[in-house]
Amino acid sequence: MSATSQILRKATGPDGGYVCRSGVYLRSGSPDFPACPEKLLDGGDILKNSRSVVSGFDPEHRYFVKEYRKNGFWRTLKRAMQFPRSWRCLAAALRLRELGVDTPAVLLASRYCLITEILHGVQYLPENPELARDVVPLLAQLHDGGIRHGDFNLRNIYRTADGKFGVIDLDGSRLYRGEVPEKVRFLELARLVSSYLKCISYEAGDVPMITADFASAYYRITGHDLFGEPLLARILYLAARR
DSSP states (O other): OOHHHHHHHHHTSTTSOEEEETTEEEETTOOOOOSSGGGGGTTSEEEEEOSSEEEEEOTTSOOEEEEEOOOSHHHHHHHHTSOOHHHHHHHHHHHHHHHTOBOOOEEEEOSSEEEEOOOOSOEEGGGOGGGGGGGHHHHHHHHHTTEEOSOOSGGGEEEOTTSOEEEOOOTTOEEOSSSOOHHHHHHHHHHHHHHHHTTSOOOGGGHHHHHHHHHHHHHHHHOOOOOSHHHHHHHHHHHHOO
């Protein structure tokens, strides 16, 4: 049984806090959502409307709603053989909570829809890029706890009023039984540093020193030394993308 399967099974257990009916995970105590919960986006504030997903707030700003598009027969058939992204988001959110990492609570996860609580009083790190170095322990905590975030950049990291860091957007997440592989550590550290570079002014010659600062902090916590030319090359490649 996969790590995701274990967490979802536990979620619907006696003390799990969720019920599952016809493929819909609903948090205990949540309000009654419509039969087609994605309809909550009708008349709401749309934040993203792409080929794969539509997301935003309902008209009353009570919930954050994400609808995953089906995108044709063959793509729908392929996804039918996999865990839906919404279920994987739920499993990742529950694992994060187990680790003590802040993330919006999932209220509903159906095959094509995810509804979470809305965060209030938080600061996202693009507003405070000087805090980027301080989230290295959070990244290490995720990796040692068997979680790949999938898009660990400053846009998806926030700080609460009491100074804790949390994460959003778990669409690309993956759970492991043990620690995440070295390649995942490499890719996610590169993503963090490149997102920091996009928020500051810097010269090309500054990148090795900045990278070394992040990599050494990560090494002190995890024992994984990722610094080197491959990491620098990856960071420069990502930083050049807009």
